[in-house]
Every structure is written in C-alpha cells, then in structure tokens.
Amino acid sequence: MQQKIDVHDYFSPEAFKRIKALADTQETPFVVNDLATISYHYDELVTGFPSAAVYYAVKANPAVEIIDLLKAKGSSFDIASIYELDKVMGRGVEADRISYGNTIKKSKDIRYFYEKGVRMYATDSEADLRNIAKAAPGSKIYVRILTEGSMTADWPLSRKFGCQMDMAMNLLIMARDLGLDAYGISFHVGSQQRDIGAWDAAIAKAKVIFERLKDEDGINLQMINIGGGFPANYITKANEVTTYAEEINRFLEEDFGDEIPKIILEPGRSLVGNAGILVSEVVLISRKSHTSLNRWVFTDVGKFSGLIETLDESIKYPIYVEKEGELEEVVIAGPTCDSADIMYENYKYGLPLNLAIGDRMYWLTTGAYTTSYSAVEFNGFPPLKSYFV
Numbered sequence: 525m526q527q528k529i530d531v532h533d534y535f536s537p538e539a540f541k542r543i544k545a546l547a548d549t550q551e552t553p554f555v556v557n558d559l560a561t562i563s564y565h566y567d568e569l570v571t572g573f574p575s576a577a578v579y580y581a582v583k584a585n586p587a588v589e590i591i592d593l594l595k596a597k598g599s600s601f602d603i604a605s606i607y608e609l610d611k612v613m614g615r616g617v618e619a620d621r622i623s624y625g626n627t628i629k630k631s632k633d634i635r636y637f638y639e640k641g642v643r644m645y646a647t648d649s650e651a652d653l654r655n656i657a658k659a660a661p662g663s664k665i666y667v668r669i670l671t672e673g674s675m676t677a678d679w680p681l682s683r684k685f686g687c688q689m690d691m692a693m694n695l696l697i698m699a700r701d702l703g704l705d706a707y708g709i710s711f712h713v714g715s716q717q718r719d720i721g722a723w724d725a726a727i728a729k730a731k732v733i734f735e736r737l738k739d740e741d742g743i744n745l746q747m748i749n750i751g752g753g754f755p756a757n758y759i760t761k762a763n764e765v766t767t768y769a770e771e772i773n774r775f776l777e778e779d780f781g782d783e784i785p786k787i788i789l790e791p792g793r794s795l796v797g798n799a800g801i802l803v804s805e806v807v808l809i810s811r812k813s814h815t816s817l818n819r820w821v822f823t824d825v826g827k828f829s830g831l832i833e834t835l836d837e838s839i840k841y842p843i844y845v846e847k848e849g850e851l852e853e854v855v856i857a858g859p860t861c862d863s864a865d866i867m868y869e870n871y872k873y874g875l876p877l878n879l880a881i882g883d884r885m886y887w888l889t890t891g892a893y894t895t896s897y898s899a900v901e902f903n904g905f906p907p908l909k910s911y912f913v
C-alpha cells in the first residue's frame with residue numbers, strides 16, 4: 525500500500541508555500557503551477573546539454589504564462605497543430621524558433637506553417653513528405669524513426685509515430701530529390717522513459733543512418749532530435765535529469781566522437797510536470813458492502829478533467845492529504861457518470877481513515893498533460909482551471 529506522501533520529497537518548502545497560499549483562496553478543482561520550478565528545470569536541462577537546442581513540446585502545457593517564460597529564457601518550440609502555432613506566434617515567438625513536429629498533418633496546414641515562415645518539418649511517410657515538398661518547398665526535413673523502449677516508458681509514444689530505418693533512409697534520399705533539405709533524424713523513446721539505455725539504442729540507429737547516407741548517397745545529415753521522455757517525479761522513481769544528460773552525452777560521444785551533430789531536445793513533461801499541484805476535494809466516500817475492506821473515495825476531478833494519464837494507472841501521481849493517522853487502502857475515482865472514470869483501483873493508495881467529505885487532495889507533479897487533456901463539457905463540468913505563482 526502507498527504510504528503517506530511527504531510533500532517535501534516533491535516540492536521545495538518555498539514552492540509549496542507559494543502554491544498553497546494561492547490554493548487556499550480558490551474553489552476546487554484547479555492546478556497551480558510554480559513558474560520558478562519550470563525555470564529551474566529549463567536551466568537544469570540546458571546545463572546538462574550545453575550545446576543542444578531546446579524545443580518545448582507545447583502540448584504538455586500550452587498556458588501562455590509558460591510560453592512567455594520559456595520564450596524569454598531562449599527556448600524554441602515543438603508545435604503539433606495550426607492552433608498551437610497561432611498561440612505561440614501570438615506570444616511573439618519567431619518562426620525560426622518553431623518546428624512542426626507532428627508527422628500527421630493536412631497539406632493545407634503545412635502550407636499555413638510555411639506561410640508563417642516555419643522551415644523545419646518532421647515526417648515519417650512518403651505521402652507526408654510529398655505534401656511537404658509541395659507546400660513547404662526547400663524546407664529542412666527530419667525523419668522520425670521507430671524506437672524500442674515502450675516497456676520502460678510509463679506513457680509510450682513510439683508505435684504510432686516513426687518508421688523503420690530502411691524507410692527513413694529512403695525518405696531522406698527522396699527529400700533531397702524533391703528539393704528539400706535532408707536535415708536529420710528524430711525519435712521519441714517514450715514519455716517518462718525510465719530506461720536511459722533507450723537513447724543508446726536510438727542514437728546508434730541514427731549513427732548508422734548518418735554513415736550510410738553519407739557513404740552511399742552523398743547526403744550529410746546535420747541534426748539529431750532526441751525527443752522528450754525525460755522524467756518528472758511520480759511515485760515510481762526515475763533517475764535525475766542530470767544523470768540522463770551525462771549518460772546521453774556519453775552515448776553521443778561513443779557514436780560520433782568529436783563530430784557530434786546538432787542536437788535538439790523536445791522536453792514536455794520534465795520541464796513542467798514537477799511545477800504543478802492539482803487540488804481537488806472529496807465529494808463522497810462510500811463502501812460497496814457492509815463488510816467491504818476498501819473505501820471508495822470520489823473526488824471532484826477525474827479522467828475527463830485532467831487525469832487521463834491515470835489510464836491503465838500508467839502515471840501514479842503522489843497524492844497528499846493534510847490529515848494524519850491510520851491509513852486504509854482506497855479506490856480513487858472521479859465525479860462523472862462514466863465507469864471508466866476510476867483513477868486507481870489496482871495500485872493501492874493509502875489514505876487516512878478519518879479522511880472526510882470536503883477534505884482537499886493535493887495531486888503533486890501535475891504540471892504536465894493535465895489541463896491540456898481536460899474535456900470541455902463532459903457531464904457539464906468545465907475545463908480544469910489553472911493558476912500561476
């Protein structure tokens with residue numbers, strides 16, 4: 525059973541104080557994000573990868589407060605749709621700091637990006653590549669390859685995107701022949717990837733592609749986009765981001781020696797996840813029979829209002845409550861009329877026996893993939909609010 529969470533394992537005392545002061549004035553449910561924590565994690569990543577370019581994956585949390593902060597710190601942006609593009613450019617981000625990283629896109633959307641000045645595109649298929657050649661002539665192309673590692677990533681992203689190495693090479697040759705700039709390789713080893721070795725295997729594949737295209741086709745690739753996948757702090761532990769950086773830099777040196785290509789990082793979760801606390805309130809506590817040993821705790825936030833990453837209990841958020849005392853195993857579920865709206869049933873969270881209706885629950889490490897996943901009006905519940913300190 526998951527024992528009582530110590531907030532200070534996840535937040536500095538100052539950050540928690542700032543968040544709590546704001547939280548105490550608001551009606552649940554909502555997320556409070558601490559901008560200083562995001563700033564800290566950005567700096568940590570840049571220190572770990574001093575010569576890499578950071579492209580923040582906007583989907584993790586598209587709040588303008590975060591876009592403004594990262595823009596000011598010099599970040600670039602990984603964008604997946606025309607809506608994200610308008611939002612980020614609306615904050616004054618220049619087109620040369622934007623990459624269109626979604627491999628699934630309409631031809632007219634590619635044209636829209638091109639007209640806005642964006643010149644770097646991801647692809648993983650011939651049809652998409654031909655669309656890019658027409659709608660965004662001369663642009664930089666990087667091809668996303670499939671990677672292994674879905675067993676050790678808590679939120680895998682690998683199967684839907686990417687192609688096999690042979691196809692990646694063919695696409696890069698075709699890109700050149702279509703008048704595009706065959707620029708590099710990308711991959712994403714899976715979000716919340718706990719096995720750093722996943723990057724080793726992927727970088728080795730990139731190396732093979734670099735060599736073969738140079739030797740056999742005279743194409744000089746310039747860039748490797750090593751994706752996101754860096755961890756935030758949940759109940760299932762992962763290494764520190766600095767350890768990821770040390771190891772990944774070593775993999776790059778082993779494969780490329782002193783000719784390391786330009787490196788792009790696309791962090792989402794690791795930049796913003798640790799900065800947020802989602803605050804909810806207990807709506808109801810019940811037992812399903814007189815002798816049942818498990819209480820059900822229903823709270824005013826659920827799978828449809830920001831906690832979709834509890835699907836299959838993939839992401840185990842640390843949940844803090846103020847009450848102390850004897851713990852009991854509970855099932856934790858959301859407020860909607862959908863029986864999929866159960867967050868944790870197999871993994872047993874221990875919450876105090878004296879937990880009562882109206883008490884607050886603090887879901888730590890909820891700065892990433894919560895507000896951006898929240899439904900608009902399921903059962904009439906409004907989207908999850910967020911505040912910044």
Ligand SMILES: *Cc1c(COP(=O)(O)O)cnc(C)c1O
Nearest residue numbers: 581715716752753790791792793
């Ligand atoms: C979602 C996504 C990311 C961010 O991944 P994290 O694991 O949250 O860091 C990066 N790149 C692409 C292409 C993505 O789709």
